Amino acid sequence: MIDSRVLESNQLFIDAWSFWAERSPDGSVSRPAPGVVARWMNHAWPICNLMFFDTPVDDEGDLVARIRATFACASGLKHGWLLFVSPDMLPPELRERAPQIFAQQGLPHAEPMTGMVADSFAVPQHELPNVEYVRVRDEHTRRSVGTVNAEAYGIPNEWGIEAVNYTSMWPDAAFGYLAIVDGKAVSTATVVSLESCHYVGLVATLPAYQQRGYGEAVMRHALEQAALAKGPKRMALHATEAGKSLYATMGFREVAPFIGHYASEG
Structure with missing residues (x-):
């Protein structure tokens, strides 16, 4: 069974x-x-x-x-x-x-x-950085999402940009955000509001800015904005090995x- x-x-x-x-x-x-x-x-x-x-x-x-x-x-x-x-x-x-x-x-x-799910956030284990959040709305912000993902995952820049640089990917049910530090996009996360959950994807941080809390900060912000707009739902994602421990500290539990x-x- x-x-x-x-x-x-x-x-x-x-x-x-x-x-x-x-x-x-x-x-x-x-x-x-x-x-x-x-x-x-x-x-x-x-x-x-x-x-x-x-x-x-x-x-x-x-x-x-x-x-x-x-x-x-x-x-x-x-x-x-x-x-x-x-x-x-x-x-x-x-x-x-x-x-x-x-x-x-x-x-x-x-x-x-x-596969991981969470019903609510755990209290942050450390103080999160104070950053500016910008929602993905135009070509500049879309390209920034692609670039940050490309650098974080070690793929060609054009692959990352191609994957996200079209308007139909960003309907009202997609809550993509960039974390901006000194005018530069350093981290990003996107939440799509599915029928049964808020699903998290495209979580990435530039290598030089990793381990500083930017990924957690922008992911929490994206999920909070999705909940405000679409109502509270359970949260879900599928984690890489690199991200799994962070998500666990945020309150996500492993299911599969x-x-x-x-x-x-x-």
């Missing part, structure tokens, strides 16, 4: 990428095979192009069939992509061998993430592990 929290976190992952894929000029949302969904923004940054399993896997044959379906679905995709699967959605007897199975099927690399499987680096 799969834990309902795992299934919910998996669906929130799908819902968040659906939000962005549906607003991308070249985005697409599809279900190419039973148990497989594709949410592609069709950008160069691979994290913008994701596939998921939307139901638990039955056995090894089912797993292999679904992996092969992802490759068939991606055959026309010119950019890199990842398949995110929670190990907890696999039968217990497959979990230890799963990395080998994915590698044998052409997805040898793995990127761990963790995820592994992003991909074919090659970059």
